[in-house]
Amino acid sequence: MIANYGYKDGSGEYYISIDTDKCTSCTAGRACLTGCPKGMFEIITDDYDDEVAAVKQSFRRTLAFDCTGCKPAGGYSSLPCMTACTPGAIKHSW
Amino acid sequence: MITAGIDMGSRTVKVVFLEELKVDGAPQLRWGVKGKHIMFPEDLDADQAADKAFEDALKGAGLTREQVTKVVATGAGRKQVKFAAADVTEVGAGARGAVFMCPTAKTVVDVGAEEGRGVKANAEGKVVDFAGNEKCAAGAGAFAESMSRALQLSLKEFGEASLRSDKTIPMNAQCTVFAESEVVSLIHSATPKEDIAKAVLDAVASRVCAMVRRVGIEDEVILIGGMVHNPGFVQSLKGALGVEKVHLPDMPEYVSALGAALIAAEDNA
Numbered sequence: 001m002i003a004n005y006g007y008k009d010g011s012g013e014y015y016i017s018i019d020t021d022k023c024t025s026c027t028a029g030r031a032c033l034t035g036c037p038k039g040m041f042e043i044i045t046d047d048y049d050d051e052v053a054a055v056k057q058s059f060r061r062t063l064a065f066d067c068t069g070c071k072p073a074g075g076y077s078s079l080p081c082m083t084a085c086t087p088g089a090i091k092h093s094w
Numbered sequence: 095m096i097t098a099g100i101d102m103g104s105r106t107v108k109v110v111f112l113e114e115l116k117v118d119g120a121p122q123l124r125w126g127v128k129g130k131h132i133m134f135p136e137d138l139d140a141d142q143a144a145d146k147a148f149e150d151a152l153k154g155a156g157l158t159r160e161q162v163t164k165v166v167a168t169g170a171g172r173k174q175v176k177f178a179a180a181d182v183t184e185v186g187a188g189a190r191g192a193v194f195m196c197p198t199a200k201t202v203v204d205v206g207a208e209e210g211r212g213v214k215a216n217a218e219g220k221v222v223d224f225a226g227n228e229k230c231a232a233g234a235g236a237f238a239e240s241m242s243r244a245l246q247l248s249l250k251e252f253g254e255a256s257l258r259s260d261k262t263i264p265m266n267a268q269c270t271v272f273a274e275s276e277v278v279s280l281i282h283s284a285t286p287k288e289d290i291a292k293a294v295l296d297a298v299a300s301r302v303c304a305m306v307r308r309v310g311i312e313d314e315v316i317l318i319g320g321m322v323h324n325p326g327f328v329q330s331l332k333g334a335l336g337v338e339k340v341h342l343p344d345m346p347e348y349v350s351a352l353g354a355a356l357i358a359a360e361d362n363a
Contacts, residue, residue, distance in 0.1 A: 001221050007229035008304050010269070015225065015308065047186030047357075048220065060228035093308075 001046070005055035006063045006093070014063040015093040016040075016081075020052035022089035035084025038066055053089065067092070096128060096157065097164045099187065099354030100148060100178065102171030105207035105236070106320075107133045107143050108348050109151035111162065112355040125194075125359055129155025130348050140174035148177070166358040168350050170208065182357055184350050185213055185224045191353030192316045193219035195343040199316035203306055203331070203340075204350070205298075206319040207235045212306030219353070225308035230269070233301030235321045237270050241294040244277050245287050249324065256291035256326025263293035273297065291326060299330035306335065315340045322346035 006015035023043075032041040032053050040059045046052050059066050070079050082090050101108040111128040131151035135143035144167075152159060167175035168187035175181070184204070192202040193215050202213040210233040211226035227233055242252035263285070265276050273294075280290045298321075306315075315337055321327050322342050332340050343349055 002223040002309070004223070004225035004308055005228070007227045008301070009229055013304070013308075047182045 001048075001052075003052075003054065004093075005060050007061055009064075011064065013093050014067075016055050016063060017091040017093065018053050018055070019089040019091075020046060020050065022085075022087040023052035024050045026053075026087060026089075028084065028086040031084035031086070032081055032090065036081045037069060040066060041081070053085075064094075095163050095359065096161050097166070097355050097358035098148070098151075098162050099191075099351040099356070099358060100144060100165060100167050100169075100175055101184070101187070101348070101351035101354065102140060102144060102167060102169040102175060103206055103350075104170050104209075105134070106347070107135060107147035108169075108351040109133075109147055110348050110351040110355045111151065111155050111157060112352070112359055114359065125356060127352065129157065130345060130351070131155075132347065140171045141176060144171075144175045144177070164358040164361065166354040166361075168354040179358070180361070182354055184209075185211060185226075186221055187350040187353035187357065188318055189213045189215040189221045189224075189353065190219035190356050191349035191351070192318050192343070193217070194352065194356055195318075195349060196314070196316045196341045199314040199341050200312040201306065201309070201315045203302060203315060203317045203335075204319045205234060205302055205317070205321035205327070206347075207239075210234045210298075210302045210305060210319075210321075212302070212309045214309040214312065219356075223309040225305045227301065227305055230301060233298055233305065235319070235324075237273070238294060238298055238321070238324065238327065240270065240274065241277055242291075244274060245281070245290060247287065247291070252291050253295070253324035253326040255288040256295045257288075257329060259286070259288040259292040261289045261292065262296065263289055265293050265297040292330070295324070295326045295330040296334070298327060299334040302331060303334035311335055311337065313337070313339075317342055318346050318349040320347045 133147040167178035172181040214223040
């Protein structure tokens with residue numbers, strides 16, 4: 001399942017997509033939990049009883065601001081969350 | 095076996111009872127709706143509302159609590175349903191219920207009072223991809239309701255008025271509060287009510303459509319949630335999605351509760 005957490009507002013679309021099929025056989029030791037400097041990820045049990053990563057509820061409506069530390073205006077080459085998730089389950093829409 | 099799904103929405107509580115069927119010659123008919131009930135909680139807190147809705151639903155269906163094998167809760171207030179054996183997200187329940195109602199539909203558009211979402215489901219009703227909008231209330235029913243009040247129309251009149259307009263007036267504000275001020279400006283500039291109604295519903299449809307596009311639009315789309323009762327919104331959504339056929343189920347506001355009851359039945363089977 002692709003779970004898109006986030007929102008669209010007047011300034012753009014801000015979604016973090018998690019391919020939860022890759023979480024069920026995580027080979028990265030749940031590195032997303034510690035990879036994000038703001039601790040935005042958590043492990044939940046989804047509707048199909050799989051343990052998968054999700055963006056914490058408290059961050060879902062402020063992603064554009066919460067992710068700015070890792071996305072400086074001058075550009076960036078990699079994101080800690082995407083680097084930590086070696087199976088490649090995490091994507092950002094912006 | 096009888097199971098129940100209870101959908102604790104932000105405006106209403108919906109209960110659906112499902113019974114196991116054994117129909118000779120039609121083995122595909124495994125489950126049938128035994129009863130349904132909707133309640134506006136008014137001043138009740140969530141715990142009381144869930145209890146009262148369930149009791150009223152039992153009475154209406156002529157059932158006792160003991161006859162119900164399992165209850166599964168869903169909706170924004172699903173954790174408040176203390177007597178439920180389990181809970182599922184509104185995304186999972188909506189997809190399961192929608193595919194039960196329309197097995198050929200793969201794209202589920204769910205627009206309720208406070209939230210709208212797009213879901214792609216597989217043939218078993220399992221979620222493949224979903225997107226909502228955690229921030230914006232302007233892509234949901236409460237926004238349309240608020241704008242109908244500003245126009246001094248009932249929701250029914252609001253939806254019907256929109257169908258009489260063929261004008262396209264863009265509403266640029268993303269936020270409900272700013273959008274309302276745009277509506278006030280249109281009222282002051284003597285724009286006909288039907289044109290404003292269409293502008294509002296086009297704006298809601300456009301926000302919903304953005305979420306649906308994230309998950310991809312398949313040929314067959316099913317629309318669930320209370321906004322199905324608004325013909326103006328349905329018309330606007332069809333235009334925004336660019337699809338000819340949008341399935342509208344008979345009891346759209348109950349689909350998530352139905353999905354929860356199905357999940358309860360399948361877990362118990």
